[in-house]
Amino acid sequence: MKKQNDCGLSMSSTYRGDYATGSYAVAHAHSHQALVVWVFSSPHQHLMAHEVGLLIDHEEATLHPAGVTPAKIIFYEERNFQGRSYECSSDCSDIHMHLNRCNSCRVDSGCFVVYDHPNFMGNQVFLRRGEYSDFQRMGGMTMMDTIRSCRMIPMHRGQFRMRIYERENFGGQMHELMDDCESLQEQFYMSDCQSCNVLDGHWLMFEQPNFRGRMIYVRPGEYRNLRDMGVSNIMKISSIRRIMEMC
Secondary structure (H helix, E strand, O other): OOOEOOOOOEEEOOOEOOHHHOOOOOOOOOOOOEEOOEOOOOOOOOOOHHHHHOOOOOOOOOEOOOOOOEOEEEEEEEHHHEEEEEEEOOOEOOHHHOOOOOOEEEEEEOEEEEEEEHHHEEEEEEEOOEEEOOHHHOOOOOOOOOOOEEEEEOOOOOOOEEEEEEEHHHEEEEEEEOOOEOOHHHHHOOOOOOEEEEEEOOEEEEEEOOOEEEEEEEOOEEEOOHHHHOOOOOOOOOEEEEOOOOO
8 A cells, every 4th residue: 555645645755747848857855755646737837836846856856946847958069059969967078078079058947057178177157947058158147168068957845055164174254145246345345265165056156246256066964175176267256145036
């Protein structure tokens, strides 16, 4: 007999989405259990995040916030989405294992951070859903000759919280953030942030005020020295924002 929760639904590790998404999505929650949810909807009805949020709640489930479509990015060898392609729905430490080069991409769903070196090193760019036909001509973004690795950003529910420190190894003055900060200098009289402890949520840290310039993506964990994260030529951290996009 299957184990049931308080609502009388059986417990398992997979669920099926609405048929409008094509194939059903699967959330594998490791040691966590998720409800088996059979979702049926008409072609004109959309399944919203709050309808599944109470049933499936695992940070690493690659679910689209507006439905049940898994995160997906497609890389192309040539500009303007030409040449061979590689489709990815999770982290990839070296895209050149699949393609000889990468000069354009299309984000169909979800959000990603891409890097111009393997193993999530080098310059970073945050990508929302959309088309990027030429990495070398992305106006207002960090110049990138190519993309070598990427991270999928999981959908986060709940509060955001991180502790920032003026010096490496959690030294100097400390402040706790739960919201965006356009200028560390103006808000905290803090000229730099050299280490941090991300407690909840996913964040972007920028070298210039107002979320401009080169950036660093950080997820829950301790970062004793932000200078050791392999970001090319980043001088300091001046602003920080939460990743809240409903991509």
